[in-house]
Amino acid sequence: MATNTEGHRSDEARSRRISFLRKLILVSIAASCLIPTGICIFLVMKNSHTNRMLEKAKSELSWYEEHYGEEALADGETDNPVEWHPKSAEDIAEDVREEEKTESDETPEGEPETDGELTESEPEADGAPTETDEAPPEETSSQETSDEEQGERDDKRRVYITFDDGPSTSTNTILDILDSYGVKATFFVTGKEGEEYESVYRRIAGSGHTLGMHSYSHKYSELYESLDSFSADLHKLQTYLYETTGVWSQYYRFPGGSSNTVSKVEMGKLINYLDLEDITYFDWNVASSDDRGGVNKDIIVANVMTGVPKFNEAIILLHDSADKPATVEALPEIIEQIQAMDDTVIVPITDDTLPVQHISNSQ
Numbered sequence: 201m202a203t204n205t206e207g208h209r210s211d212e213a214r215s216r217r218i219s220f221l222r223k224l225i226l227v228s229i230a231a232s233c234l235i236p237t238g239i240c241i242f243l244v245m246k247n248s249h250t251n252r253m254l255e256k257a258k259s260e261l262s263w264y265e266e267h268y269g270e271e272a273l274a275d276g277e278t279d280n281p282v283e284w285h286p287k288s289a290e291d292i293a294e295d296v297r298e299e300e301k302t303e304s305d306e307t308p309e310g311e312p313e314t315d316g317e318l319t320e321s322e323p324e325a326d327g328a329p330t331e332t333d334e335a336p337p338e339e340t341s342s343q344e345t346s347d348e349e350q351g352e353r354d355d356k357r358r359v360y361i362t363f364d365d366g367p368s369t370s371t372n373t374i375l376d377i378l379d380s381y382g383v384k385a386t387f388f389v390t391g392k393e394g395e396e397y398e399s400v401y402r403r404i405a406g407s408g409h410t411l412g413m414h415s416y417s418h419k420y421s422e423l424y425e426s427l428d429s430f431s432a433d434l435h436k437l438q439t440y441l442y443e444t445t446g447v448w449s450q451y452y453r454f455p456g457g458s459s460n461t462v463s464k465v466e467m468g469k470l471i472n473y474l475d476l477e478d479i480t481y482f483d484w485n486v487a488s489s490d491d492r493g494g495v496n497k498d499i500i501v502a503n504v505m506t507g508v509p510k511f512n513e514a515i516i517l518l519h520d521s522a523d524k525p526a527t528v529e530a531l532p533e534i535i536e537q538i539q540a541m542d543d544t545v546i547v548p549i550t551d552d553t554l555p556v557q558h559i560s561n562s563q
């Protein structure tokens with residue numbers, strides 16, 4: 201009996217061990233499958249995130265290279281925008297005091313000649329990739345459209361086509377296209393001298409388009425050096441445009457947009473200054489990204505037409521620049537597709553335009 205009982209217990213213990221080992225093996229197999237699977241999923245997600253960050257960084261890098269690299273070369277300067285620092289409050293206060301003093305001493309004709317040396321060739325390097333900015337309404341150019349649309353203002357989507365950086369060798373072609381569709385746009389121009397360009401400024405203003413300002417020199421390192429340099433550049437361009445076209449422009453688009461991070465002066469100070477000068481600045485809410493490398497006509501059209509339906513007041517940023525032929529190619533399709541949209545009108549910026557501003561005037 202005793203032997204039988206012991207034998208029975210021994211069998212039970214063995215079967216428990218076997219059962220335990222079987223479970224252990226099953227758990228091990230399951231773990232050896234699940235753990236690598238989990239690690240794989242984690243790594244795939246991590247990789248995807250890293251790739252996205254890399255793409256973003258690459259696109260930002262190419263923008264900076266395009267925007268500041270070429271410009272710095274053109275200027276013969278080595279300023280690295282990243283190294284710029286905001287001025288101290290004391291410096292800014294000093295700038296404002298000097299500006300006010302300068303202002304009261306200056307006649308409009310007394311353009312400071314120190315800033316904004318302009319090369320005759322297009323400074324096409326100015327990418328304003330982030331500049332999808334909108335332009336301030338021009339008083340003189342778009343009265344008719346503004347009045348026509350007045351009654352339907354609340355009902356219709358208003359689309360503003362704006363061009364930065366002109367005039368260029370492309371401007372007349374752009375104006376021809378706009379004419380052929382009966383569309384008025386807004387040009388944020390820089391200072392280009394010579395009869396050839398002067399006739400282009402006059403054509404812009406004389407055709408009912410809005411003439412806005414985009415700095416005379418379009419050289420970030422000079423423009424954003426101080427409030428003084430900014431105001432000198434502004435007045436130089438404003439006066440030049442007035443003498444050339446008879447239009448006293450009151451609309452401004454900051455090179456790089458109001459949210460640029462390269463200005464040595466706090467942008468709020470510059471915005472305040474524009475306010476005092478009764479100038480409205482416009483950024484943008486629809487970026488065509490036509491200043492990014494490798495974009496073609498189809499991409500520009502797609503970028504614009506993706507953005508426009510999102511806004512009741514859509515301000516499209518395009519560039520008027522000799523090295524951006526794809527923008528000119530895209531323009532007819534952009535206009536046709538917008539004109540095909542229900543309850544949508546294309547209008548130039550006017551005093552009635554609600555500004556799109558990336559940063560508000562908080563000072």
Ligand SMILES: [Zn+2]
Nearest residue numbers: 326328364365
């Ligand atoms: Zn620009």
